[in-house]
Amino acid sequence: MALLIIIFSLVAATIICLVSKNVRSMVLASTAAFGISAASASLIADKVARHGDYAPFRFVQINSLTAIVLLLIMIVGFFSAIYAYPYLAEEANKKIIGRTRTKQLFILLNVFMLLLVMAVTASYPILSWVFLESTTLAGAFLISFYNKPSTIEAAWKYLIINSVGLLLAFFGTLLFITNLPGSVSNGFVTWSILGSFAPHFNTVITKVAFIFILIGYGTKVGLAPMHTWKPDAYSKAPAPIGAVFSGALMPVALVIILKFRVITDVAVGTSFSQHLLIAFGLLSVIVAALSFITVVNYKRMLGYSSIEQAGLITLGFGFGGIGRYAAILQIIYHSLIKSSLFFTSGNFLLKFHSSKIKVVRGALSALPISAGLFLVGLLAVAGLPPFGIFISEIMTISSGLKHYIAYALVAMVFIVIAFIGLFKQASSLTLGEKPKDIKAGEGSRWLLFPPLAILGLALVLGFYMPPFLHTLIRQAVVSQ
C-alpha cells in the first residue's frame, strides 16, 4: 500500500503539472507528492526493518538496502522540489528562463523520481534496466533544460555515454540469463530466481556478465573511467537537478550493481567481485582527487566530488567486512550532504552569475548563510569530523588495511589529496573580498531552508541513527 501511495502521488503530481496552468499548484502538488512519498518510504523502511523483505506485488521486492535508498530518493526529491520553485523564480526574474519552464522542470523531475523508485524496487532485473534507461532519457532533457549550446553538449555526452553503458548492462543481464535452464529463461526472470540458480551458473560466463554489469551500471554511478559525463552534466543541469542526480540517481544504480554482485558471489566466490570493485573504486578516488587541484568550476568540482564518493562507497563494498557498513553509511551521508551542496551552489550562481571559481570570491561576505552552509558541506564531504563521512571513511580504510593494505594506503593518500584540493577551492570561493559589483545579502529564505534542513539532517544522523535505520543498515550489511 505504501509503495502504491508513492507511485500514485508522483503520477498524480505529474498529471497536475501537465494539465494545470498555475505554477503554484504545480509546485504544491509536486512538493506534497514528495512529502507524502517520503512519509510512505519511512513506513516501508520501518516495515522492512521489522519484518524483512517487503514484496507487496509480483513486480516489487524491497530489501533493506532498497528501503534505505528509497527513503533517500524521497528525501532528496522533497527538498529538491521545495528548492526548485524559488530557484526557478529567481532565474525567471533575471530573464535566464521563461516563466513557463517551471512546468517542464517539475514534470521531468516527477517522472525522473518515479522512474528511480520503479528501478530500485523492481523485482525483475530487466525492469530495473528499463526504468533506469528511462531515467537516462528524462535526465537528458533535464540537463539540456536551459537550451543553450553548452547544455545541449552536456546532455548529448550524457545521452551517448550512458546509452552505451546501459546497452552493455543489458548485454550483461542477458548473459546472466543464458545461465538459466531454457524453461526458466523464457519468462520474466526475477532477482530471486537468478539467486536461486546462481550455484549452478557457468562461472566464466557469470564473471564476464558481471564485468559488463559493472561497466554498464558503473557508467550511471559515475565510476572512473566511465565518469566523463558527470562533471559536464552536473555543471550544466539546474542546481536542484544536480542534487537529484547525485543524491538519488547514483545510489539507485549502485544498488542494482550490488544485486548482481550478490548473485555473482554465489556463483563464483567473493574475491572476483571484490577485486573489481576495489579497482574501479580506487581509480575513481584517484581521478577525482587529482581533478580537485585543477578544477576551475565549482559545479564541476561537485561532480568530481561525487565521483570520489562513488569510488569510496565502491571501495567499502570491495574491502568487505566493516567496509560494507561504512559504504552504506557513506551512501546516506553523501546523498544528503551533496544535495545541500548543490542547493547552495545554486545560490552562488544566482548571486555571482557564474560557476567559475575565479569569479566567485568572498562568498562569505556576499552570501553569509549560503557560503557558510557550502563551506560546512564541502568540509563534511571531504571527511572532516564531526560529520559522518569522517567515520565512514575511517571505517573503510581500516577494513582495507586488514586484507588489502596497499590499496588502502593508496586510497588514504588520495583521500588526503582530495581533502587538500577541496579545502583550497573552498577557501578560494568563500574567503577574501567580494567583487565590488556584487551586493551582499541572501535571496529568498526558501532558497536557504532546503540546504540548511538537509545538511542538518546529515549532521544529526552523524550522531544519532534512528533504530529502524540502524537495523536496516545492519540487515543490508549481512545481505551484501
Next chain:
Amino acid sequence: MLKIHFFQVTVSVVFLSSIYFHLAKRNIRISMVYGLQSAGVVALLFYSYLQKGSPLILVVVLATLAVKVIIAPTFFIRLINRHKFKFAVDPHVKMALGLAIIGLISGLVTLHIFSPLTTIIPANQTYLTLALASMLISVFLIANHKDALSQIVGILSLENSIVVFAIFAGLDQSSILDLGILFDIFVWLFVAIAFISMMYRHIGSIDVTRMKRLKD
C-alpha cells in the same frame, strides 16, 4: 541447409554493415545500410517467430520492421536532406588505421579468451563470434566518429548486434529480450532523433568535435 544459409546471410549482413558504417562517406548511405542491418535482425526474429509461434515475438518483429527498417532510416534521410549535411565528418583515426583496428577486433574475438561467450551454444559459435565482433566494432564506431548521426547509428548497431547475439545464445524466446528491444525502439530512438535536431539548431552542426563549451 537452407536454414544455415539463411543464418549465414543475415549474420553477415549485420556484421558487414557494422564495418560499412566506418567506411561510408555519405550519411544517407549510413542510414540506408542501418535499415538493411535492421532488416537482417527482423528476418532472424521472424524466423524465431515461425519456429516458436510466440505472439510477443511477432509484435517485436512488426515494431522493429516499422520503426528500425522503415521509419528511422527515412527520418534520418529527411533530416540529412533538410539540413544538407551530405558528407560524414572525418573519424578520429584515419581510414587505414581504423580498418586495422576493425581487423584486430575481428581477430581478437576468435581467441580462446572469448570462447566462453562464443560457445554458449557450441553449434552457433560462428554466429556468436560474428555478433560479438559486430558489437565491439559498433562501440569503436561510437568512439571513433565525430558526427552525431554516426554515434547514434553506432548505438543502434550495437543494439542490433546484442539482439543477434541473444538470438544465437538461445534467448530468442526470452521475454527479457523482447522487452529490451521494444523499449529501445519506442523510447531511445525518438529521444536520440530529437536531440540531433536540437543539436543542429543550437550548434549549427552535427560534428561533435565542435562541442568545446565544456572545458571549464
